[in-house]
Amino acid sequence: MQALKVTCKVCGTEFDLPGDVMDGELTSCPTCGTKYVVKITKDSVTLEEFKGDVEDYGE
Numbered sequence: 001m002q003a004l005k006v007t008c009k010v011c012g013t014e015f016d017l018p019g020d021v022m023d024g025e026l027t028s029c030p031t032c033g034t035k036y037v038v039k040i041t042k043d044s045v046t047l048e049e050f051k052g053d054v055e056d057y058g059e
């Protein structure tokens with residue numbers, strides 16, 4: 001499965017998600033650090049800004 005390209009809504013950076021990323025997984029923009037929840041639909045992948053607690057995620 002090939003990598004999935006997404007675009008940060010905040011800074012416009014394009015970055016790749018692993019091909020095995022799952023719906024609902026957390027990711028963050030490598031440039032500005034904005035956190036996103038990955039939304040996978042039938043044939044597209046979108047990012048939704050994550051607004052919850054992130055204490056267990058990241059660094």
Ligand SMILES: [Zn+2]
Pocket residue numbers: 008009010011012013029030031032033034
């Ligand atoms: Zn960004």
